[in-house]
Amino acid sequence: MLNPRPVGAPSSDVTERIPVAWPALPRTDLLVPYLRQIDEARIYTNHGPLVDRFETRLAERLGFRKREVIACSTGTMALVGAIRAARNLSGHRGRLCLLPAYTFVATAGAALSCGYDCHLVDIDRRTWAIEPAALRQHPRLSEVGLVLPVAPYGRMIDLQGWQDFHDETGIPVVIDAAACLDRLMEPGISLPKTIPLAVSLHATKSFGCGEGGLVLSRDTTLLEETYKVFNNGFLGSRDAQTVGLNGKMSEYTAAVALAELDGFDEKSAQWSRVAAAYATAGNAIGARLWTAPETSGCYALIEASSPPQAAMIGARLITAGVDIRNWYGAGLSEHPAYAQLSRDPLSVCADVAGSVIGLPCFTDLTKADIGRIVAMLAV
Ligand SMILES: Cc1ncc(COP(=O)(O)O)c(C=O)c1O
Structure with missing residues (x-):
């Protein structure tokens, strides 16, 4: 049986890389x-x-x-x-x-x-x-x-x-x-x-x-x-x-x-702290970030001005040890299993899927981590 690396598990050394998700359920x-x-x-x-x-x-x-x-x-x-x-x-x-x-x-x-x-x-x-x-x-x-x-x-x-x-x-x-x-x-x-x-x-x-x-x-x-x-x-x-x-x-x-x-009141407060730290750091550099309460607390997203700019930011993050994820891939039509589905022209989907990148988001993400991530987002 295949045993893929679970979502969020640190890829190599957690002190180096920041995983995109690192769930914490009740102990x-x-x-x-x-x-x-x-x-x-x-x-x-x-x-x-x-x-x-x-x-x-x-x-x-x-x-x-x-x-x-x-x-x-x-x-x-x-x-x-x-x-x-x-x-x-x-x-x-x-x-x-x-x-x-x-x-x-x-x-x-x-x-x-x-x-x-x-x-x-x-x-x-x-x-x-x-x-x-x-x-x-x-x-x-x-x-x-x-x-x-x-x-x-x-x-x-x-x-x-x-x-x-x-x-x-x-x-x-x-x-x-x-x-x-x-x-x-x-x-x-x-x-x-x-x-x-x-x-x-x-x-x-x-x-x-x-x-x-x-x-x-x-x-x-x-x-x-x-x-x-x-x-x-x-x-x-x-x-x-x-x-x-x-x-x-x-x-x-x-x-x-x-x-x-x-324990959800405490967890919810932790999600809010992460979202607020992203919002403050993002505002300081004028980045378009999507976090709670606009999204669910478990997401922090950067919306770049275009797919090429997103690709550049994504490459920079990965090189700097920050894991990222396009949670919906490039849209359903780009997955081999769904490529045959009938469809309307999907230009907005292509643009949004190419421009929006999922950033690390988990309850114990520190302000310092967030600072390190957001520093990579400036164009
Ligand atoms: C938009 C959307 N629909 C459906 C699902 C499926 O939920 P589950 O993984 O609990 O089956 C997910 C899971 O991430 C999702 O993001």
């Missing part, structure tokens, strides 16, 4: 009380007491109702569950999925695995997302059975605009809000009326539990259908009521997620 001592509860209950999965408690406490933290949150095994599975549930309930027969070209590959993988044909749409220069007004005019709209808008890097998108699009067209919409959990914890953000959000709890996200995901929606019928999808189609009996999969979160993962929630 063993903080997990032990929860693990003992698993020992006592002898319930290891199938929506056990810890998953239930995690959903309840997270809903409280978000200001949502308990029934508006379902935990599952990964962010990709959250997409699959929400897509299948939305399709089942809408009865929409359209086989085409419109999605942005600028996203992580999992967005396309989820739609294709649900049987859709995917068509890549260009993003808006300002939001880096697809926009409902533009899609209303899309020439292939009559074939469309699913739209998958993405909130890139946790940048908030027009949730109400997508709800209106769904209400007017009847087309199922599922929001890929993979990196949005910390943004959703900010006061004043509410879920759309019916369309669901899929969230990732991957270790590299601001709030992580190793591997995990969430589906969030105010539509409790849709969430019940999603629950069935994650539970092999079962709900209250051994008769599968819908075609399902095993997308459940285990009790062990819920233990990590609960401990992460226990």
Whole structure:
């Protein structure tokens, strides 16, 4: 079995190189009380007491109702569950999925695995997302059975605009809000009326539990259908009521997620300190940096004025021992697995993907490290 270097693991000598991500999840001592509860209950999965408690406490933290949150095994599975549930309930027969070209590959993988044909749409220069007004005019709209808008890097998108699009067209919409959990914890953000959000709890996200995901929606019928999808189609009996999969979160993962929630105020403060240090250093040299609260806390991005300038900055950073990452690659159409997908002209995606570079971002990144990184960004 291949054993690639995990994301964020220092490539050679951590005292020399600054990794792009270096996740820190709750340490063993903080997990032990929860693990003992698993020992006592002898319930290891199938929506056990810890998953239930995690959903309840997270809903409280978000200001949502308990029934508006379902935990599952990964962010990709959250997409699959929400897509299948939305399709089942809408009865929409359209086989085409419109999605942005600028996203992580999992967005396309989820739609294709649900049987859709995917068509890549260009993003808006300002939001880096697809926009409902533009899609209303899309020439292939009559074939469309699913739209998958993405909130890139946790940048908030027009949730109400997508709800209106769904209400007017009847087309199922599922929001890929993979990196949005910390943004959703900010006061004043509410879920759309019916369309669901899929969230990732991957270790590299601001709030992580190793591997995990969430589906969030105010539509409790849709969430019940999603629950069935994650539970092999079962709900209250051994008769599968819908075609399902095993997308459940285990009790062990819920233990990590609960401990992460226990310490999240402190972690959130650490993300904010890193973002503020980047903003101060970036302002001093006039660099266009994207950090929290514009993005999720786990991202620090530099937007260069052009792809060639970004390539120059990227080369300089790597030479200076600073690891970088283009989190979405050069866009979906540039990945061999997705190169055959039909697409609109993707000039904005190419420009944004070429100009935006992911900089190191982790909770214990020091001001000195940030100073060293930002010093490399001046043109
Ligand atoms: C935009 C986007 N969608 C989906 C996913 C998939 O989430 P997961 O890795 O938890 O399956 C990610 C993960 O990084 C993502 O960034």
